[in-house]
Amino acid sequence: MSKRNDAKKSRELMRFLNRSLAPVTTEMSRYIYKEIWVKKKPISKVVDSAFTIYAYDKTVSKFFEDKLILAVLFGYGEDIKIKVVPEATLDKVMNRVWTDDGLSLSKRLKRAAPKVRASVKSAIRKQVKESSDIRKLTETIGDIIKKGDLPSDKLNQSIVRLSRNPALKSDVNKIKRQIALADAKNVTKSSLITSYKQFITAIEAGNDKQVAKLMRVIIDDKANSVARRIARTEISRAWTDGFFLASQEDEDIEYYKWQKVSNHIDTDVCTFHSKANLFGLGPGIYPKTAFPPLPAFPNCRCYIEEVLRGDVKNKPVKNKSFRDKEARKYLDSLPEGELKEVMGRRGFQEYKRTGNWRAMPQYKGLENPKSRFAKADIERIKSANPQ
Numbered sequence: 001m002s003k004r005n006d007a008k009k010s011r012e013l014m015r016f017l018n019r020s021l022a023p024v025t026t027e028m029s030r031y032i033y034k035e036i037w038v039k040k041k042p043i044s045k046v047v048d049s050a051f052t053i054y055a056y057d058k059t060v061s062k063f064f065e066d067k068l069i070l071a072v073l074f075g076y077g078e079d080i081k082i083k084v085v086p087e088a089t090l091d092k093v094m095n096r097v098w099t100d101d102g103l104s105l106s107k108r109l110k111r112a113a114p115k116v117r118a119s120v121k122s123a124i125r126k127q128v129k130e131s132s133d134i135r136k137l138t139e140t141i142g143d144i145i146k147k148g149d150l151p152s153d154k155l156n157q158s159i160v161r162l163s164r165n166p167a168l169k170s171d172v173n174k175i176k177r178q179i180a181l182a183d184a185k186n187v188t189k190s191s192l193i194t195s196y197k198q199f200i201t202a203i204e205a206g207n208d209k210q211v212a213k214l215m216r217v218i219i220d221d222k223a224n225s226v227a228r229r230i231a232r233t234e235i236s237r238a239w240t241d242g243f244f245l246a247s248q249e250d251e252d253i254e255y256y257k258w259q260k261v262s263n264h265i266d267t268d269v270c271t272f273h274s275k276a277n278l279f280g281l282g283p284g285i286y287p288k289t290a291f292p293p294l295p296a297f298p299n300c301r302c303y304i305e306e307v308l309r310g311d312v313k314n315k316p317v318k319n320k321s322f323r324d325k326e327a328r329k330y331l332d333s334l335p336e337g338e339l340k341e342v343m344g345r346r347g348f349q350e351y352k353r354t355g356n357w358r359a360m361p362q363y364k365g366l367e368n369p370k371s372r373f374a375k376a377d378i379e380r381i382k383s384a385n386p387q
């Protein structure tokens with residue numbers, strides 16, 4: 001139905017974000033590893049420096065400045081190459097407040113930045129502790145075999161504790177096999193000691209390698225994922241703005257249909273938006289003046305399809321009791337497990353008790369959607385970027 005293939009275009013923009021973050025992530029993780037593990041500098045300082053030196057926040061912010069306007073254009077149905085974003089439009093994207101939490105995008109990014117750093121620091125702290133625990137255990141094993149105290153309970157205990165770390169499992173299993181073999185075949189003590197020494201070296205080298213790799217994972221988990229979540233929400237919002245700007249006044253478009261992306265497997269409020277028949281127009285179809293706010297929540301990847309004049313024969317039923325009846329009819333058709341997913345634990349209890357279907361988490365009612373952009377913005381962008 002729609003020419004504006006949001007899912008595909010949004011994925012392109014998300015890929016661009018990943019591409020611009022990848023080199024920064026690599027550089028930062030190398031730097032952090034070197035400064036903390038090799039040079040033993042304090043974690044908090046190193047992490048702050050890494051973010052500053054490699055301009056992490058600027059990279060994220062630059063992505064939005066460059067690409068968000070593309071999402072607006074996709075939603076509007078324009079696919080043009082953009083070199084220049086006019087100042088006034090950029091200001092609208094970054095500095096105006098559009099959401100009910102009162103935050104502009106630039107404020108949202110600023111507010112996220114210290115939280116992101118704090119969670120990177122705490123993940124690294126945990127890692128430093130874990131790797132120093134491993135180091136202590138290998139040192140204990142080293143001391144015992146230096147004294148020649150074989151076999152010993154303390155030695156066995158240390159090995160058991162090392163085996164609790166999944167990353168060390170294969171090395172631990174190897175030494176266990178060698179110990180078992182030594183018992184069975186009367187292997188000399190000195191060759192068993194050599195095995196232990198090799199074991200310690202392998203664990204310590206593996207530990208270092210593992211830690212270097214983990215720095216990347218930590219930055220991706222704690223920082224990039226926040227940027228991705230904000231991007232997904234903002235891209236969706238920008239696309240929606242373009243979409244409403246093009247379609248609200250277009251008389252050929254009679255209704256809107258809430259669509260989930262095809263690989264959207266969770267059952268949640270979006271399932272309800274896309275399946276309930278609140279106006280008698282068909283599942284997920286709404287009048288243009290009464291549509292659920294989109295995105296429904298951060299990371300929501302739903303989009304809207306246009307329903308053209310003549311596609312739906314019925315006229316919308318605009319009374320509240322019809323809506324209540326249809327909402328409950330849909331919810332009651334779900335197996336209990338799915339109903340619990342859609343309503344959430346508390347919402348489910350409330351629904352069962354009072355029949356209040358609006359108790360589902362993230363349900364924000366219906367609104368008459370309004371674009372934050374004007375057609376003049378689109379014209380301004382087009383004239384600044386002659387094709």
Ligand SMILES: [Zn+2]
Binds near residue numbers: 260300
């Ligand atoms: Zn959604």
